[in-house]
Every structure is written in C-alpha cells, then in structure tokens.
Amino acid sequence: MKVAAVVGIALLAVALIAGLSMKGIYNELVTQREAITAQWQQVDVAIQRRADLIPNLVETVKGFAKQELQVMQAVTSARAALLAARTPRERIAANQELDAAIGRLLVVVENYPQLKSNENFLRLQDELAGTENRIAVERRKYNEAVQKYNTTIALFPNNLVASVFGFTRNDDYFRAEPAARTVPKVAF
Secondary structure: OHHHHHHHHHHHHHHHHHHHHHHHHHHHHHHHHHHHHHHHHHHHHHHHHHHHHHHHHHHHHHHHOOOOHHHHHHHHHHHHHHHHOOOHHHHHHHHHHHHHHHHHHHHHHHOOHHHHOOHHHHHHHHHHHHHHHHHHHHHHHHHHHHHHHHHHHHOOOHHHHHHHHOOOOOOOOOOOOHHHHOOOOOOO
8 A cells, every 4th residue: 555655646746747847848838939929020010110111212212213113113012012911921021022122222223323412312211221220130039039939849848748739830030032142243
C-alpha cells in the first residue's frame, strides 16, 4: 500500500509539473502571437502614413511632369492596391509594389530640376523620407517578433505544446526584393 501511495504521489507530481510547464509554454506562445499582431499594427500605421502622403506628392509632381503620366498612374494604382489589401501577406506584397512605383517616381523627379527646388515638393519629400525610415524600423521589429515566435514554436518541448494547441509557423516576413541585392553600377 505504501509503494502504491508513493507511486501515485510521484505520478501526480509529474503530472502537475508537466501541466504547469504546458501552461507556461502556452502563455508564452499566446504572448508572442499577440506581439506579432501588435507589431504588425505599427507597420500598418507607418505604411498608411506613407499612403496618405502619396497623393500630395503625385499632385505636386504632376504639375511639373505632365508627360510622365504612366509613372503617376503606377503610383496611384499601387497605392490603391495597398489600401485594398487586407491580410499581412497582401499588405506586404502591395507595399513592395508601392516601393517600386515610388522609386520610379523619384527617378522622374531627377529629370526636373525646378521640381527639386519647389518648397512644397521638398517638404513632402522630407516627410516621405522620414516615413520610409519609420517603415523600415517597424518592418525590422515585426520581422524580429515573427522570428522569435517561429523559433519558440520550433523548440522542444514547445513544439509539442504548439502542435496540441494549433500554433503554426508564421512566414509573413518582409523580405528584400531580389533586385535590391544587385550592386548598382556607378560611373563618373
């Protein structure tokens, strides 16, 4: 009888420790998943700020570069796609499209020296540059939160708890475009 009681108490202690461990892991996974959601909101706010600046920038450039209609339309449609995107994956893809369109717009600006000296354009360009910096910071923080979460659910015994409670890997990272990896040619 004493052996059975000791075994029973030992099993109960092991079950209690395992339960508390599972609770801790579950709570950590929930916390990290919510951190990803919160960080995504910060990215989204910065992206929305840029989207709000773009119409003013486009209108300013239009006044100087009427023949560059195709570039203006690309920026406008990329902004519309960004505003229509709903999921993080859609927003990331639309944001990359908008990045490319803004890049083409800034190339157009280089062809118009009088535009580059326009006070309204300079102010908008400064605001856009500041916003781009904020977006870069928030993207980095978001990617770090996703990476931490993915690492946590991959570690043992977290992976067991994650699979029991339906926590899955999040692959919605911001990534550099392949074109951004090529070194630009500079000729003097």
